Amino acid sequence: MVRLLIVDDHIAVAESLHALLSREPGFELTPIAPDAETALRIVRETEPDVVLMDQGLPGMSGTDAVARVLAIRPATAVIMFSGSMTEDDLVTAVESGIRGYVPKGARAADVVSAVRRAAAGEILLAPDELTRLLRRSRERSRQRLERDRQVASLTPREREVLRLMAKAQDVPAISDALGITAHTARGYIQNILEKLQAHSRLEAVIRANELGLVEQ
CATH class of the missing domain: 1.10.10.10 (Winged helix-like DNA-binding domain superfamily/Winged helix DNA-binding domain)
Incomplete structure (x- = not known):
């Protein structure tokens, strides 16, 4: 049984997805979280196997919430599920430990497949995409170090x-x-x-x- 948490402040979208996925064999859905703070509480209470995390949440962003979720339950697989994410958003999410990214426009079958694969421990990013994001992560780290050096000088x-x-x-x-x-x-x-x-x-x-x- 895969316990799944949907985190999305677009209630109509979240409820539709919740209803769809709750009919999938082997899926157990937690209550919907409309924001990151609610998501963190539900993670503590229900220990979900997979979290579908929107990026544009009120208050704390989805990418910021990823690390908090994994600090509470490291075994949880977090999938970013958003209509729009910049490359920097994705890099931040990868650095925080996501398993992959599924756009909101994806087919229902693709979302179901992503949840099952993430629950099984798979990384959902293609090897070339992961390599590109990790390269960008290293570049950002170098830029941060250079900024720190300039400030300290x-x-x-x-x-x-x-x-x-x-x-x-x-x-x-x-x-x-x-x-x-x-x-x-x-x-x-x-x-x-x-x-x-x-x-x-x-x-x-x-x-x-x-x-x-x-x-x-």
């Missing part, structure tokens, strides 16, 4: 200068605000450009905003 004084640059302050204004000479201010600005790999002050400010170093 800036001194407290350089961060002060950067925040003033983000307020469109010129060299004289930065000098006055920090009580330093114009020559020293220019030196800080040059260091910032080099550390953030920026070719202009505007590019440095944009980069700093991406890194969360300045207020938007």
Whole structure:
């Protein structure tokens, strides 16, 4: 018997799918979860074998909920079941431990097959797709490490200068605000450009905003 939980805030879709799958031999359906918090409670109470997880949930997203579900019950197979997922969403879901992805437009027979295969321990992603997503995951990890390195490389004084640059302050204004000479201010600005790999002050400010170093 495969115990299945459907997590979807589109109640009409969820109820239709629930009714369909409840008629499948060997399937036992839990109550529907319209959001991630309800899903986590049902996972604790019923220990489902498979979870069909929508991405666009209110509050916590589906991809964020995956890790929480697996922390409660590692043996549960989570399948993303969504109408639209970006590649980054899929990468995050793969990093969190999903078994695969089934679009909401899939045929009922394909959904049933996916649930049975996931319950049996299969990974539902094609080998080339999994390889591509894992490559993207490694790329994102490198980007995060590079961002962390750039943030750590800036001194407290350089961060002060950067925040003033983000307020469109010129060299004289930065000098006055920090009580330093114009020559020293220019030196800080040059260091910032080099550390953030920026070719202009505007590019440095944009980069700093991406890194969360300045207020938007």
